[in-house]
Amino acid sequence: xxxxxxxxxxxxxxxxxxxxxxxxxxxxxxxxxxxxxxxxxxxxxxxxxxxxxxxxxxxxxxxxxxxxxxxxxxxxxxxxxxxxxxxxxxxxxxxxxxxxxxxxxxxxxxxxxxxxxxxxxxxxxxxxxxxxxxxxxxxxxxxxxxxxxxxxxxxxxxxxxxxxxxxxxxxxxxxxxxxxxxxxxxxxxxxxxxxxxxxxxxxxxxxxxxxxxxxxxxxxxxxxxxxxxxxxxxxxxxxxxxxxxxxxxxxxxxxxxxxxxxxxxxxxxxxxxxxxxxxxxxxxxxxxxxxxxxxxxxxxxxxxxxxxxxxxxxxxxxxxxxxxxxxxxxxxxxxxxxxxxxxxxxxxx
Amino acid sequence: xxxxxxxxxxxxxxxxxxxxxxxxxxxxxxxxxxxxxxxxxxxxxxxxxxxxxxxxxxxxxxxxxxxxxxxxxxxxxxxxxxxxxxxxxxxxxxxxxxxxxxxxxxxxxxxxxxxxxxxxxxxxxxxxxxxxxxxxxxxxxxxxxxxxxxxxxxxxxxxxxxxxxxxxxxxxxxxxxxxxxxxxxxxxxxxxxxxxxxxxxxxxxxxxxxxxxxxxxxxxxxxxxxxxxxxxxxxxxxxxxxxxxxxxxxxxxxxxxxxxxxxxxxxxxxxxxxxxxxxxxxxxxxxxxxxxxxxxxxxxxxxxxxxxxxxxxxxxxxxxxxxxxxxxxxxxxxxxxxxxxxxxxxxxx
Numbered sequence: 002x003x004x005x006x007x008x009x010x011x012x013x014x015x016x017x018x019x020x021x022x023x024x025x026x027x028x029x030x031x032x033x034x035x036x037x038x039x040x041x042x043x044x045x046x047x048x049x050x051x052x053x054x055x056x057x058x059x060x061x062x063x064x065x066x067x068x069x070x071x072x073x074x075x076x077x078x079x080x081x082x083x084x085x086x087x088x089x090x091x092x093x094x095x096x097x098x099x100x101x102x103x104x105x106x107x108x109x110x111x112x113x114x115x116x117x118x119x120x121x122x123x124x125x126x127x128x129x130x131x132x133x134x135x136x137x138x139x140x141x142x143x144x145x146x147x148x149x150x151x152x153x154x155x156x157x158x159x160x161x162x163x164x165x166x167x168x169x170x171x172x173x174x175x176x177x178x179x180x181x182x183x184x185x186x187x188x189x190x191x192x193x194x195x196x197x198x199x200x201x202x203x204x205x206x207x208x209x210x211x212x213x214x215x216x217x218x219x220x221x222x223x224x225x226x227x228x229x230x231x232x233x234x235x236x237x238x239x240x241x242x243x244x245x246x247x248x249x250x251x252x253x254x255x256x257x258x259x260x261x262x263x264x265x266x267x268x269x270x271x272x273x274x275x276x277x278x279x280x281x282x283x284x285x286x287x288x289x290x291x292x293x294x295x296x297x298x299x300x301x302x303x304x305x306x307x308x309x310x311x312x313x314x315x316x317x318x319x320x321x322x323x324x325x326x327x328x329x330x331x332x333x334x335x336x337x338x339x340x341x342x343x344x345x346x347x348x349x350x
Numbered sequence: 351x352x353x354x355x356x357x358x359x360x361x362x363x364x365x366x367x368x369x370x371x372x373x374x375x376x377x378x379x380x381x382x383x384x385x386x387x388x389x390x391x392x393x394x395x396x397x398x399x400x401x402x403x404x405x406x407x408x409x410x411x412x413x414x415x416x417x418x419x420x421x422x423x424x425x426x427x428x429x430x431x432x433x434x435x436x437x438x439x440x441x442x443x444x445x446x447x448x449x450x451x452x453x454x455x456x457x458x459x460x461x462x463x464x465x466x467x468x469x470x471x472x473x474x475x476x477x478x479x480x481x482x483x484x485x486x487x488x489x490x491x492x493x494x495x496x497x498x499x500x501x502x503x504x505x506x507x508x509x510x511x512x513x514x515x516x517x518x519x520x521x522x523x524x525x526x527x528x529x530x531x532x533x534x535x536x537x538x539x540x541x542x543x544x545x546x547x548x549x550x551x552x553x554x555x556x557x558x559x560x561x562x563x564x565x566x567x568x569x570x571x572x573x574x575x576x577x578x579x580x581x582x583x584x585x586x587x588x589x590x591x592x593x594x595x596x597x598x599x600x601x602x603x604x605x606x607x608x609x610x611x612x613x614x615x616x617x618x619x620x621x622x623x624x625x626x627x628x629x630x631x632x633x634x635x636x637x638x639x640x641x642x643x644x645x646x647x648x649x650x651x652x653x654x655x656x657x658x659x660x661x662x663x664x665x666x667x668x669x670x671x672x673x674x675x676x677x678x679x680x681x682x683x684x685x686x687x688x689x690x691x692x693x694x695x696x697x698x699x
Contacts, residue, residue: 239626258629265626272623274621276607277610280609281639284635284636285636286628288628288630288632288633290632
């Protein structure tokens, strides 16, 4: 950090830049690491906040921001030549905003860089630091809220029901399965490696789990795990998996559509064929986006923090050290390389 | 009618028989007209009811009963060599059931034949005969209840919303459109001929309508009719139409899935590709079956009979005269030959 000519201080600022809009699967070469400088003092009258980024979150929805701008995207497209954006945990270095002061910890959208200047509009202050700070990128952040809202608000779960979770070892899936177990449901998850399947069964307490890559017939795999059918499907995958699920759903089943990661990198999305089941089985398919439930965040923390402290919830992170590892970690999501919630450590302070 | 040896009376009974399970599009030759005799007197102690059938209803869901028995079918498969079954309006000839007496009119499931012996489990007595009796196969029967339950209970409609109805001139569609107009919605329907499109605009009061067979691009047709997007889709069609709708739905849109007639005769159902829209747009897709709403039938009649008498609701039937015309009328449904609700007149008494 050096003192600038105008009484400010500047720091070097490493950044992960999007080279150009991505089509198909993202590659590490779609990103570039550059170093620039950042002014750490705010101009008079600014209500922005300068933060030092500590942890960054790799989330599947980010794929939708890498493509060309589209009305369909969940959030606006990243800008080529600029740092990409994502959820992160940060410490306030300087604040012009009345709600934040130097030293505050917060989580919310920041640039993939060492320091960001943000206008905190959808940032949450971190009060409880008796849990690892990185958890606020996952279990205690957006993915945790996604699992909580999706399961309790969208799935309408009842004790004794059968619940299937795809991409079940990911940030959201591992929590949905554990919430469902806590409610007295029978829970099965799928994932893409033996290691992940072991995690589901042995660490997260799923009743059963399978490696979808080793199944010749996904519908048969589901029939084996759910001889009496599926009441609730927490959808993270889409495509062929959704077809297999539809043919195994029970009457009045519910499908909460959280994501469809198998489709995000395809130019033409796979067709889903078994949709007439929706009629006969009176199925409800409900898409949801966590942003609509952020008003329940403090209620969620009241519920989940005691669960962590009493070790009722297990949580597994896949940690990449250093911002330079960010592109590899982010791209790896779409190949299922992460085991548990994928985090990038920018600084441990 | 002749008096039998056991003190009974027999009558000749013309029937529409299913030759064999149907695959692909049904053909007239899948059915056979035969004549048998029926005993019009009930044995001592029977609690069945002998009815004379007056009107029979041709409904798309019947296709699911023509195939081989399947766990997926809405109702059990028809039996080859036996008369097919469907909703009909009938008069009681003789009753062993305490709730029914000779002369009563009722509607419910009967055989496609002149006389049926039924155990009235899901039959409704007809009280109001100041409307055409045939209406109890449509507007005042199962399709009317379907439109009512589907629109008011499943679509969660609000005044000022935009509503799209496919197969809109059919028994259900024509009513959904009129219910939506009564609620102050903007309503567009699609159908498969100029004649039907004219009906939608000029008879049923839809704000706009299009002939889907003349559109090169269904999504573009919807964009033209709904420049601000679709809030509610009442789904009768499935397949390509659903894809086009998904790309034109608004945030928090609802799709009530009543039927998917375009898919019923296909060996392999068409793939639907735009399902990721469900997430970004927080769409709810809800399948429903009218049987789940039959407890609301008297409430429905209280609502709809005054509408008919005050001419707030228009209703168009396509009437086939004579049981012999039954197979042609039923098969015609799947080619869109009917204009309005397809009815078969067995007897006008």
